[in-house]
Structures are given as C-alpha cells and as structure tokens.
Amino acid sequence: MCIITISRGSFSMGKAVAEQVARRLNYQLISREVLLDAGSRFNISEIKLEKAIHDAPGILDRYRQSKQSYIAYIRSALMERITDDNVVYHGLAGHLLLTGIGHVLKIRISANMEKRIAIVMEKEGITAEAARHRIQEDDNQRRKWTHSLYGQDPLDASLYDLTICIDKLSIDHAVDFICQAAETEEFQSTPRNIQKARDMAVACRVKAALVDDFPNVGVTCEYGNVLIYVKGRDPATGKLTRKLKDVRESVPGINHLETHAGIEFPLDAV
Amino acid sequence: MEPLTLDMILVMSMIGLAIFLFIVEWVRVDVVAILMMVSLPLLHLVSPKEAFVGLSSNAVVSIIAVIIIGAGLDRTGMINRLVAPVLKIAGKSSSGIITAISVTVAIISSFMQNIGAAALFLPAIQRISKMRNIPLSRLLMPIGFSAILGGTITLVGCSPLILLNDLLTPFNLKPFGLFDVTPIGLALVASGILCFVVLGRFILPQGDQKGGAEESSATLAAAGEKITPDTGEIAFYELSTPDDFTDYRDPVFVEDLRRRYLVNVVAITEPPDYKVISPLPDVEVRSGIDLAVSGDHKDVRRMASAEGMHLKETLEIYKDSLSPQASGSVEAVVAPRSMFAGRSLADINFQDRYHVTPLSVYRHEETYRAKIGDIVVQVGDVITLYGTWKRLMELQKEGALLFSLPSDVEEMRPEKALWAGFWLITALTMIMGFKIQLSVSLMTGALGMVLTRVLNIDEAYQAVDWRTIFLLAGLIPLGIATEKTGAAAWIAHTILSVIGDVSPIVLLMVIGILSTLFTLVISNVGATVLLVPLVVNMAIAAHTDPRMAALVVGLATSNSFMLPTHQVNALYMGPGHYRTVDFIKAGALVSVVFLVVMIAMISLLYGI
Numbered sequence: 021m022c023i024i025t026i027s028r029g030s031f032s033m034g035k036a037v038a039e040q041v042a043r044r045l046n047y048q049l050i051s052r053e054v055l056l057d058a059g060s061r062f063n064i065s066e067i068k069l070e071k072a073i074h075d076a077p078g079i080l081d082r083y084r085q086s087k088q089s090y091i092a093y094i095r096s097a098l099m100e101r102i103t104d105d106n107v108v109y110h111g112l113a114g115h116l117l118l119t120g121i122g123h124v125l126k127i128r129i130s131a132n133m134e135k136r137i138a139i140v141m142e143k144e145g146i147t148a149e150a151a152r153h154r155i156q157e158d159d160n161q162r163r164k165w166t167h168s169l170y171g172q173d174p175l176d177a178s179l180y181d182l183t184i185c186i187d188k189l190s191i192d193h194a195v196d197f198i199c200q201a202a203e204t205e206e207f208q209s210t211p212r213n214i215q216k217a218r219d220m221a222v223a224c225r226v227k228a229a230l231v232d233d234f235p236n237v238g239v240t241c242e243y244g245n246v247l248i249y250v251k252g253r254d255p256a257t258g259k260l261t262r263k264l265k266d267v268r269e270s271v272p273g274i275n276h277l278e279t280h281a282g283i284e285f286p287l288d289a290v
Numbered sequence: 291m292e293p294l295t296l297d298m299i300l301v302m303s304m305i306g307l308a309i310f311l312f313i314v315e316w317v318r319v320d321v322v323a324i325l326m327m328v329s330l331p332l333l334h335l336v337s338p339k340e341a342f343v344g345l346s347s348n349a350v351v352s353i354i355a356v357i358i359i360g361a362g363l364d365r366t367g368m369i370n371r372l373v374a375p376v377l378k379i380a381g382k383s384s385s386g387i388i389t390a391i392s393v394t395v396a397i398i399s400s401f402m403q404n405i406g407a408a409a410l411f412l413p414a415i416q417r418i419s420k421m422r423n424i425p426l427s428r429l430l431m432p433i434g435f436s437a438i439l440g441g442t443i444t445l446v447g448c449s450p451l452i453l454l455n456d457l458l459t460p461f462n463l464k465p466f467g468l469f470d471v472t473p474i475g476l477a478l479v480a481s482g483i484l485c486f487v488v489l490g491r492f493i494l495p496q497g498d499q500k501g502g503a504e505e506s507s508a509t510l511a512a513a514g515e516k517i518t519p520d521t522g523e524i525a526f527y528e529l530s531t532p533d534d535f536t537d538y539r540d541p542v543f544v545e546d547l548r549r550r551y552l553v554n555v556v557a558i559t560e561p562p563d564y565k566v567i568s569p570l571p572d573v574e575v576r577s578g579i580d581l582a583v584s585g586d587h588k589d590v591r592r593m594a595s596a597e598g599m600h601l602k603e604t605l606e607i608y609k610d611s612l613s614p615q616a617s618g619s620v621e622a623v624v625a626p627r628s629m630f631a632g633r634s635l636a637d638i639n640f641q642d643r644y645h646v647t648p649l650s651v652y653r654h655e656e657t658y659r660a661k662i663g664d665i666v667v668q669v670g671d672v673i674t675l676y677g678t679w680k681r682l683m684e685l686q687k688e689g690a691l692l693f694s695l696p697s698d699v700e701e702m703r704p705e706k707a708l709w710a711g712f713w714l715i716t717a718l719t720m721i722m723g724f725k726i727q728l729s730v731s732l733m734t735g736a737l738g739m740v741l742t743r744v745l746n747i748d749e750a751y752q753a754v755d756w757r758t759i760f761l762l763a764g765l766i767p768l769g770i771a772t773e774k775t776g777a778a779a780w781i782a783h784t785i786l787s788v789i790g791d792v793s794p795i796v797l798l799m800v801i802g803i804l805s806t807l808f809t810l811v812i813s814n815v816g817a818t819v820l821l822v823p824l825v826v827n828m829a830i831a832a833h834t835d836p837r838m839a840a841l842v843v844g845l846a847t848s849n850s851f852m853l854p855t856h857q858v859n860a861l862y863m864g865p866g867h868y869r870t871v872d873f874i875k876a877g878a879l880v881s882v883v884f885l886v887v888m889i890a891m892i893s894l895l896y897g898i
Contacts, residue, residue: 212540243550243596245660275592276552279656284665 021100021125022207023217024198025114026175030158031136031143033186034129038110038196043255045202050101051111058090058097062228069094091117091230095290096228099221104210114168115179120220120288122213125202126153128174128183129194135187177197181207215243222246227290229267234260238289244275249285297775300333301768305777306818308768312812319813320757323764335771344766345759348729349453353403353762354754355732356446359714360402361753362739364410366707368400373414377422377477384424385487390433391415392486395433396440400447401714403628403758404848405857408437412623412865413694420694427495430866431876432486434858435851436576439884440481443475444468446728447648449762450818454844455728456766457822463837468728469719472890474845481887485880493876495868512627525755526556527590527610528582535577545571545663551593552659552803553585554649556676565611568640568647568677571663582608584619584649617678619649623693623865624671626857627755629690636663644685646677655869670864706731706744713738755804758815765819773823782827794834794898795889798842801825802885807848810855814847821847838898842888849884851877 024041028034035051035260042049059066067112072090095117101107102118109118115126133155140151151183166174177183201207223241227249230237237260248264260279268277302849304326311322331341342348372394380390393412399407414431419426441448445455445468455465484496486666490571536542548571558569559579566573575581582605583590594601596701605612622632630638640646643768651658651665658665667673673691677680683695720726740747772778792800801821808817827840850856853875854863860867892898 092599240658245549245552247660275589276656276660278660280661280664283666 022202022209023105023118024127024128024202025118025124026108026110026112026127027113027115027180028129029131029136029162031139032129032157033132033135033191035111035115035137036191037129037184037186037194037198038108038126040191041198041202042108044195044199045106045108046055047106047108048101048106049110050098051109054094054101054109054111057100058093062093064090064093067290072249075093088235092224092228092231092290096221096224099217099224103214103217103221105214105217113166116166116172121217123207123209125182125198125207126180127198128177128180130183131183132185132187140221164255166176218273219243222271225271225273226267226277230263233263234280240286240289244273246274246277247277248277249283249289250279252280292394292776295775297335298777298780299777301335301771301777302337302767303483304330304333304782305772308509308765308816309821311810312816316658318757319816320760322763323719323761323816326768326797327760327763327764328828330767330771332676332815335775338768340774340847341767341769342509342763343770344763345458347495347766348727349456349631349766350759350763351729352452352732353449353758355717355729355736356402356452356743357406357754357758358736358750359717359732359739360406360410361750362706362710362736362744363398363402364406364725365745365749366710368707368710369802370411371413371707373418382422383420385490385578387418387422387424388429388486388490389483391418391429391432392436392483393479396443397435399440400443400475401718402501403701403755403859404437404441404448407440408434408858408861409625409692411437412692412861416621416865417694417859427866427872428490430862431494431868431872432483432490434862435482435486435857435876435880436479438848438850438856439475439479439803442478443472445471446732449477449815449850450759450844450847453762453766453815453818454822455838457819458826458837458840460770460823461826461836463826463840466837466841467486468718471845473895474888477887478845478884481883482880487881489879493879495639495872525587526584526608527587528580528602528605528606528608529590529594530580530602531575531577531597533578535575535598537577542575543571543629544569544573544575547575547583547593547597549629549661551585551596553583553589553593554647554676555581555583556647557582557611559607560888564606567611567617568645568681569769580790583610611678614867615817618682619674619676620682620693620695621865622673622675622685622693623861624667624669624673625668625690625692627757628667628669630667630689631669632666634664636668637690638667640675640685644677645681649674649676653864654869655867657729666762670861672864709742710739710744713742713744737839761813761815765816769819769823779827779831782824782831786828786831788886792832794832794838797829797832797834798898799885799889801828801839801842802846802888805843806849806881806885809847809850810853811836814850814856815895817847818889833854835896835898838892838896841892845888846885849881849888851880851884853877 024047026034026038039049041047055066057070058064058069064222069090098117099107102109118124136155137148137151140146140154141148144151149289162174166172172179182197183198191226220243222244223239226246227239236251240247264279265279268274308322308326311317312319326345326825327341330336331338376390379385380386395407395411398410411433413642415429416426418431422850442451445466451471458465466494544558547553547555555569557565557567558581560572560573560574561568561576561579591601593599610616635648635651648662651662653668685691686693686695696864702761707840713735716738718732720734721728722729736750739745805817805821808821822840825839825843826836829836851859854870856862859873
C-alpha cells in the first residue's frame, strides 16, 4: 500500500527495476501513460509535454510560461493516477512532482557509466564516444531542468529514500531492497496520507485550470477546501474572479474555494 | 515674471518627489512629510526654524485639541444616546433614517475629525441596520459621505480647513472665522444627502440584509432557520464524540476542524467536565465529550460523518451557555489606528487573549473562512466574532474593533456626556464670543475634559494620532519653501500664461477640479499645502480674490468620494460590502454636485 517513484538516468536500467518491482508487489506500473492522460485532457501533443518535462527551460520559456503550464498538466495527470495507491511510477521527475505526500518511496537508480555506454552502443549502433556524449548531454539536460524549476540537483542523494547503483548490485538485488523498503511502516498509506493525496490531486486540478492565465498563483487544498494564494494586495481582479467561478463549477472535488492575497505562499502550495 | 532659479527647481523637485511618494506609497505619507521637514533645511530651502515651525503652528495645536475633544465625546457613550431620539424623529422610511443620521453625523463631524466621527457612528449604524432591517450598504455610504462633508461646516471640521489660516499668514491675508464656511458647508451637506435621497436607488448597491456578499449570505441561508439577523444570532450545533474517538487515529484539534470542514468550535468539554467557551485552536478533541460548533449545516454534517461524531438534534449541554442572552456574534470592524492592524489573526490570538472566536473575515468582496489565522488584518476588515457578551464587551472597550452590542449590555456614562458637552460649548463660546485664538480655545476644551475626568491625560495622549500631526507639521515647510523661493508664483504665472485670461468663476472652478484630482491621489493635507500658495499667486495674478481661491482648495480637498482612498471611505468599504465601482458611481455624482454647489455658494455669499 504505497507509491514508489523511480528516478533514473537514461540507460541506467531503472525501467527494468521498475517493471520487476511492480510485478513482484502486484502494483500498477505507470510512466508514459501520464503524458498521454495529460495530453488528451488538456489537448496538448505528447511531444510538447515530453519536451517540457525533459529539456531545461530555454530563455524564451522563462517569458512564455508554457513549460510551467505543461508541468502543471503532467503533475495533475500523475496525481489522478496515484490517488488509488499501489503504483510504481518510473517516468520523469516523480520524486519532485509528488512532494508533500507522505507514503511515497523515492528511489534513485544509477548505473556504472561504462555499462550505460555499452547499452547505448548496442541499442543505437553508435561509437563509444558518441554514446558517452549522448548520455552526458541527457544527464545535463536533467540537471538543468531540475535546477531551473525546483532549484535542486537530481544527483543530490538527500532527495531520495534509497539510491542504488546497478554495478556490483544486480537488478534483482535492487528489486529486493525496494520491495523490502516498500513494506516498512513509514511508507504504508494511512487515512491521513490518502486524504493528503486526494487533496493534492484537487489542488493540482485547480492549478492546471488556472496556470495558463495565472501562472504565479499558489494553490493548496485541505479536505476539499481550496485556497488560492495571489501575490499583491487585491485578490478580486475581475478576470481571476470570473475564472474561479468557472473553476468552482467545473473542477471536481472542491468543497469551498477562497483567495488569499498578500500572504506568503505556504510551502505545500502547488 | 521672475526667471527660474536653482532654488525654484529644487523646490519643484521636492514637490515632485513628495507627490511621487504619496502615489507609490513606498513609505507612509507621514514619513514623506518628515522627509520633507528634514531635507528642506538641508538643501537651504527653508531655515531650520521654519522647518519645524509646523509643530508649533496654530493648525497642529488645534488638531491635537480637536482629536482629544473627539476622544472625550467618544468615551461618553453619547452617540448611543443620540441614536434613539434621532430615530424617533426620522420615522420609519429609510430615506428619513438616512437623512436624520447623516445630518447628525455631519454636525458631529464638524467639530471632530471626519474619520473619528465615522468610526464613532459605525456601531450605531450597524445596530440601526439590524433594528430597522435596512441593508448596511444603503446606510453607510450616505452617512460616510456626510461625515466627510460635515468637515466643511466649520473651520475645525477637517485638517485642510484647520490648516488654511496658517497657510494664508505669509500672504498677509485676513484669516477665516470659525463659522465663515458654515453656509457653504451646510449647503454641501444638504446637497450630498439630497443626492442619496433622490437618486439613492440608482447609485447605491441594493444589497440584502448581509450587504450582498454572495458567499456569506449563501452560508447563512444554508444554516437554516436558526438565524435571526435582527439579534445577531448564528446557528449552533451540538455534537458528541464516541468513547473510542481517539483510538487508532492521529489526534484531532479544534483548528483541524476549522481547516477541514470550515466549522468553528465555539465550546468544548475538557475532561473531566469543564465547559470551555471559545477554546484555543490547539485544544484536542477527546473521546466521549460534547462540543458546540457554528458553521454551515452541510459542513457540520460532513464533519460529523467523516470524523465519526454524533450530531444532536438540538443544543443540550450548551443550551444555556450559548443562549442569545449570554452570548452571540458581532461583525467587528477593524478601527483606524487599531492595534490589530498589520497583525495576523493567529498572532492576535483572540481565543487566548479575549476568549472570543473569530468565525470569518470579510475584505474586498471576499469572505475568508479557511485558514483565517494567516490573514493579516487591515483597517476596515470585518471580523465576525463569537463570544459571551461579557467577553465581547471587554474587547469593545479596548477600542481596536468597532461593533455594536445588544443595547442592554452596552455601557453608558451619561455624567461624562454632560461634562463633554459643557467643554465643547465652552471652547466654541471662547472662539465665537471672545474671539480667542482657535488653538487656545480648543486646548482649553480639551484640558477641561481631562480635568473633569471625561478622559484621563494618558488616554488623551494615546488618542492623538501622530501620523496626522507629522503629516501636517512636515508639509507646512514645503508650503513655506514653495512660497519663499518664488516657485509658487512662477508656476502660477506659467499656468496662467498657458490658459490665458479667464473669468474668476472659471478660475475657481479650475482650482476646485485641480484640488479634487489632487486629493484623490495624495492626501487632503498634502494637496492643501501644495496648492494654497499656488492658487493664491494665481488669483493675485488673475485679479481674483486670493482668499476665495484658498478657500476653494480648503473645501475641495474634502471632495474625495470617487475612490475609497479617503480614510472614511476605506473604513466603510468593508462593512458596507462596497466595491470600488460603487464609489465611482455614487462618488462621481456627489463630486460634481459638490463642485457646482461650492462655487455657487461662494459666488452667492462673496459675490465673485
């Protein structure tokens, strides 16, 4: 009864680990489905979404805010998938997108560089030099992405509950460790955790509905009571009021909605 | 025309800086004034003595005395005594009530600060709204505008008029008497009230009893038949927790219930069987206890089912403690200069300090019910509070919040009212009968109130609003510098050379419009200090009576109705549930009428 996120460098065998963990625990395995869900729900092509979550924001993105919107969509789609628990997610940025939920086991899988190069050479039929370049380029993009959006380094071990390097330890070993960790009491879902995940899903739905027009609002939800945090002093701008009226009617799970202005955003605001 | 000198440029830059800072509000207006007070002598634009002459000026001393007299009147409970006879005269129609209360407020406002009069009357108006079932939104704006207009009835009614004679001194112009402006002021008040009586239905929001806030009225409607707005009661529900309530679960606290279900716990049993009214947010909800809550019925039901509580049919254990005779809710407005302003509700901690529970906060068309502890309170916010009348009365005495209590609970001090009235009349007699200077007469009245214990000297000191004092005193040297350096004359001549020859009436109208615009964006005191030297010079150059030009500025700086920037409008905006557009709609009409009536009266009385 837990949610496992597996973060991985490209060609680090994380996917294989995730598949085996899901099989052994009889959990649902998700990755690309989240992008498909987000794409169909918000009418955005999967390629754009993948680019948003993979590539670091460029100079123009800082002004366009589109990347922020896409990430809000992806986060919302992911939240919908995990509210029922028993999920292994090995897509991008799971450990960051699911912050704030108590029973998420965050795993980082890395692999020996030489092994990763060998896999790429075999898979793509390219030289060792090209394979190394490709992997490094990929890792760099990931680091920049995480840094620019969350101010963190994906290689920082403190972001994860468990980091495993597939080198001397095999995939099977990794699966054993993860399954054992998933069964510890700290990662079991409790009524409070489940409520928190549901609330987070509502907050993410609201954020996704607002992000295009109001990228800088923060949203929290507790037992269906949604709070919109706005910078500045006046919450009641006509455009936001109208939009919130729509949101109140169209987004499921809202019990009450109000806007708080000029207050520091709480840490758990999405 | 004199050539432009470096000093003139410096003064104009300082004026520009002051106006800029008034508009952007990076620092408070009184700090801007102090900045001027300090930088002008540093730039050698005024002498050090001139820089601080404002502090000893007739205007500043008068305003201190007016504030103390106002505070004395406030402490007598006189306003509550006034309400009953005034309502008797007013009859039953809402127009009658608006007229009667507005006239009363205007008269009171003519002898004290407008904001003081407005704050003083707010609880009384709230009570009238409940008693006569007239929406607060239909009463507050006309009465608020009357408080502002009432400031033009006497020369001590508002800061710009108090300041006027001091600003005329450098020009050797004859000062105005206390009642010189009275005919104009009365005409302005009458025209303002007439606007609302005749056109009120078109320019005022016709809200429901609760003032038209959709959310709060929806909440109240859902709470069912227990609501009786006339007495300020709210619906209470009693619940009990089962004996295994705390087993196998995280502890549940009073604050959790509010955040999760928007339900306020107003009373709870603490083991073994202490009944705690208005419990602290961190009190734990234990097994096998009873608790009383207020909130939306659907939220209470949701809480009962989600948390496994038993919702009782009627109040049982708390029937007496929560009876309307013992306790109730009030809509408390954060008063000007309230010690709560700028602090969050969590920081104020009403439950711990006053044993009352904040239920919701209303501000700018939004009702806050969830996580209200975070909300930083501002002047004019409406906090709905629940508590026993005794506790609420204690809170009311502190003066930080304005609200009305049931009349049988409210404290009256009639003997003080007699003394307060006596000293007010004495001060006025000294001014009118013996022609003693304004500041001396008013200070005598203030001192009399202290000696006869209407208020004690510490209360008198606390009542003085240092912001107003320094705003006045700090801007006076800017006026002196504008005149002394010739900057005022230079600007006046430049403007006149652009607009050419105009008739005195047109010139006064232009000055009136200019003052109105200035007062909307910068404070009325700032506008007066900057404009009086300018318009006196303009009037002299255009061969118009300079005293009249100055009078137009003094009066038109009270023409601040179109935006909720005036202190009175800002205070009434929350409780009246007004939007900015409501002020624009009603304020535009009243402003135009103000200008026309003012010019017409000046022309009639002084033959311009």
